[in-house]
Amino acid sequence: MSTLTLFSPAGALPAATPLRRAAKRLASWGFEVSIDADALSRDQRFAGADATRLAAFHRIAKAAPDVALATRGGYGCTRLLDQLDWKAIAHSVEHGTRWVGYSDFTAFQNALIAHAKGLATWAGPLACSDFGRSEAEGGVDDITQDCFLEAMSGALEAVGFRESGAPRGTQPFDGLEARGLLWGGNLTVLCALLSTPHFPKVKGGVLFLEDVGEHPYRVERMLLQLQQAGVIDAQAAVLLGDFSGWTRQSTDRGYGLKDAVASLRARTRTPVLTGLPMGHCATKVCLPVGAKVDLFVQGREVILGWQSDHRLAHRHAHSEAAHAH
Amino acid sequence: MSTLTLFSPAGALPAATPLRRAAKRLASWGFEVSIDADALSRDQRFAGADATRLAAFHRIAKAAPDVALATRGGYGCTRLLDQLDWKAIAHSVEHGTRWVGYSDFTAFQNALIAHAKGLATWAGPLACSDFGRSEAEGGVDDITQDCFLEAMSGALEAVGFRESGAPRGTQPFDGLEARGLLWGGNLTVLCALLSTPHFPKVKGGVLFLEDVGEHPYRVERMLLQLQQAGVIDAQAAVLLGDFSGWTRQSTDRGYGLKDAVASLRARTRTPVLTGLPMGHCATKVCLPVGAKVDLFVQGREVILGWQSDHRLAHRHAHSEAAHAH
Numbered sequence: 002m003s004t005l006t007l008f009s010p011a012g013a014l015p016a017a018t019p020l021r022r023a024a025k026r027l028a029s030w031g032f033e034v035s036i037d038a039d040a041l042s043r044d045q046r047f048a049g050a051d052a053t054r055l056a057a058f059h060r061i062a063k064a065a066p067d068v069a070l071a072t073r074g075g076y077g078c079t080r081l082l083d084q085l086d087w088k089a090i091a092h093s094v095e096h097g098t099r100w101v102g103y104s105d106f107t108a109f110q111n112a113l114i115a116h117a118k119g120l121a122t123w124a125g126p127l128a129c130s131d132f133g134r135s136e137a138e139g140g141v142d143d144i145t146q147d148c149f150l151e152a153m154s155g156a157l158e159a160v161g162f163r164e165s166g167a168p169r170g171t172q173p174f175d176g177l178e179a180r181g182l183l184w185g186g187n188l189t190v191l192c193a194l195l196s197t198p199h200f201p202k203v204k205g206g207v208l209f210l211e212d213v214g215e216h217p218y219r220v221e222r223m224l225l226q227l228q229q230a231g232v233i234d235a236q237a238a239v240l241l242g243d244f245s246g247w248t249r250q251s252t253d254r255g256y257g258l259k260d261a262v263a264s265l266r267a268r269t270r271t272p273v274l275t276g277l278p279m280g281h282c283a284t285k286v287c288l289p290v291g292a293k294v295d296l297f298v299q300g301r302e303v304i305l306g307w308q309s310d311h312r313l314a315h316r317h318a319h320s321e322a323a324h325a326h
Numbered sequence: 327m328s329t330l331t332l333f334s335p336a337g338a339l340p341a342a343t344p345l346r347r348a349a350k351r352l353a354s355w356g357f358e359v360s361i362d363a364d365a366l367s368r369d370q371r372f373a374g375a376d377a378t379r380l381a382a383f384h385r386i387a388k389a390a391p392d393v394a395l396a397t398r399g400g401y402g403c404t405r406l407l408d409q410l411d412w413k414a415i416a417h418s419v420e421h422g423t424r425w426v427g428y429s430d431f432t433a434f435q436n437a438l439i440a441h442a443k444g445l446a447t448w449a450g451p452l453a454c455s456d457f458g459r460s461e462a463e464g465g466v467d468d469i470t471q472d473c474f475l476e477a478m479s480g481a482l483e484a485v486g487f488r489e490s491g492a493p494r495g496t497q498p499f500d501g502l503e504a505r506g507l508l509w510g511g512n513l514t515v516l517c518a519l520l521s522t523p524h525f526p527k528v529k530g531g532v533l534f535l536e537d538v539g540e541h542p543y544r545v546e547r548m549l550l551q552l553q554q555a556g557v558i559d560a561q562a563a564v565l566l567g568d569f570s571g572w573t574r575q576s577t578d579r580g581y582g583l584k585d586a587v588a589s590l591r592a593r594t595r596t597p598v599l600t601g602l603p604m605g606h607c608a609t610k611v612c613l614p615v616g617a618k619v620d621l622f623v624q625g626r627e628v629i630l631g632w633q634s635d636h637r638l639a640h641r642h643a644h645s646e647a648a649h650a651h
Contacts, residue, residue, distance in 0.1 A: 012577060013577065013579065015576070015577060043579065045578070045579050045580050045581035045585065046543060046575075046577050046578050046579055046581040047581075075577070076543045076544075076546075076547060079547060079550055079551070079554075080550065080589075082554070083554065192517075192518075193517075193547050193548070193550075193551045194551070195520045195521040195551070195555075196520040196521045196525075196551070196554075196555035196556075196557075197551060197554035197555050198554070199554065200521075218371065218401045219401075221401075222401060222404060222518050223518070225404055225405065225518075226404070226518045226519070226520070226521070226522060229404075229407070229408065229521075229522035229523070229524065230520075230521035230522050231521075232521075250371075251340070252337060252338065252340060252371050252400070253370070253371050254338065254368065254370050254371055255370055256370035256371040256372075260370065264405075
């Protein structure tokens, strides 16, 4: 049975019910669930003071459960980056811990790439946001659940989606193949690392981005910054996920997300694909942040693949060998 | 009579009336006002396509009026930075043109420091936003008007304000003296330049910051980024202006702007002063972005001074000398 610890690295949980509901569901799916001692702590808008949340990170890294799943995002991880013990985090990953989350968690995930190369964490659900909703609130999305369970078992080795942002009748990325380090996550949070020691220097990578509540002109400004910083041009591909929760303005006069994407495409030769099911949306895949991935496009179908969990495969081989003896 | 050109470097003007009203007022204050041919152009949310707005910059730089006053902010200057002819802009400044604006204009102003050292532009009003309001909408703020007129005449050589963010009964910056290059402006727009060739590398400077519509946790995240990037620690002082237009969230639990400021102060030895009358507020001073300034604090009173306009002083001396002959 896989051990799974729920913890709160950033924003305080407004209520305990979604956490309990998520824990119950995860247990029903076969995990041995524990809730970190400070998962429900509060300090203003944070899930405890910085020292409290840092201690949680280090406590979990030491215990090295199979899964360390963040409860929610908010804001708070960037505050911890200077003090995080990256060796301890790296040690836990090497011992099999899968750290999972998205949104504000992007800061932690990409800083880990900057501080300890070759280790992957998982962009995937947040416990309360994705597994804590009551049935009346929509319950759990089937694909999100299946993908998470498969990824946590070590079996997930690819996700597929349909490129959605090209003009009608065109398939501009048909035949595209790329291989590189997968990184990224929330666009605002990633851009908040630029120029700091926590921004990973990835060349030839596959950069995925999503955001919520950011008007397209702000999305464009951030994409433009990444391009002007040389980051976009240095990638093998950019995958755009969900950009939702923004409000049209009277001053837009037709300007929208497609224009923001078009503006980026006009500035770079790097393929910019859209439609990745990742972000602040109900249906989201799991992605190994910091792992080497292979990207294939056929028509409008995009496949993102990676080698399934070596360590687990190794472990399985061992136990099968033991079984055979 | 000073010549003044109104132009639109970023967002489209929703209506012509505020522009006409501003032009009329500026004329009544003694300027020979011209309106750039594309000041009312529109392309989606922009005041004309990038090429149109670039051409306006270069047309004005060539004409070199005494004052080049932006009509409004929005979003758009960062799109132009790669293509702007910085030599032409620098040439206009050397020939006496005072470029004036704030908000999105921050991108242009700080990029000029990055590309052509030793030249100042002016953080100050925007024509439509500050001088385009009808009397029913509040009209023109007296201090904003006086400060602008004095700055444009070349006479303004200091502004004063009261430090407002310290705990009661304390005067932590009493006696502070600093001298350095003044730079900054809108926090979001400045941060959008980080890691790009357009971010100025200023050491020992006086960095001023303001923003609108950004929740304190976002302000904190950006200040934290500047600190983690080494920018804050490298400054002689940081001056915070107006941060308004944001909405409290139920998850704040008491967290607000003061906490964002406290968080920055806890991370740096650089004095972080508050209360600068600059930003998206009615009453704003004019500040020479890119000029050397002297900062003095007595009790809670802050004085920011600079050498008044040498070129103009020189010109006046000439005409007085001519008069005397």
